[in-house]
Amino acid sequence: MTTEKTFQWDLPDPFTIDIVVRDEDTDRLGHANNVVYVRWLEDISWAHIDSLGMTWELHEETGKAMAITRTEIDYLMPANAGDRLVLATWLTGYDGKFRSSRQFQLIRPVDGKTLVRAVSTHACVDLKSQRPSRAPKPFADILGGAVVAGGKNAGFN
Template identity: 75%
Template structure:
């Protein structure tokens, strides 16, 4: 058995999630389906913010949530059933009011290859009305402190 290749993360200290691609994750072409990549992005996003203290209970108590407004995905190479992958994510921007930005990098450790890079943007919304709303203090404190250096995302005011 060979050792995994070193991972060259785009930014320092990602929050990571291990993934093993299953047969159910693949499409007719035999590689992970694009819908599955989006699911993985959502799963790691929730796990990351919850690890920072932005739990669903905080969302419910404030009546606010960060809703995805845009996701851009660059598929660089395919993942196949049985592949072990590591998905990394960072909060790369927060404007201090409404919008945040997150970046992702999906790597196959066996060869160190980056398979996907993605960026998503989010807007704070009122849970009842689904309309834009100013981020509550709890969100502002967590998001502002989590923005990574070098992310070149939204500016913190």
């Protein structure tokens, strides 16, 4: 995890991961493929909640998980093979029972440019039925305590 203070983060105190764009991450246009960005968003989301104590073991114990219901990505500039990037995320909303939201920002440190901004929403689901379910108390405690003020809460309060 990188803690660069010189970056112009959209929100304070991000959770970050370092990324190096591999040749196999690129598409016919020569830049990182859209599917790869989605994978990076998922990778950082799992790493972040795990760091907060919302481990896969807790998911299995409670029989619940937060499933993505919507992802919106703004591709601002391309990333190319060999680029070193820093991806940041923040929990930006939790309705206290069912839905949460998350915000992302991808920066290329060499020039400080923001390449991508994204938001996603999640709903708590039962692992067996895969149907919506109220978040268990441990999820509520973790999600509610980690929300960063000022972020995009993806359309809910």
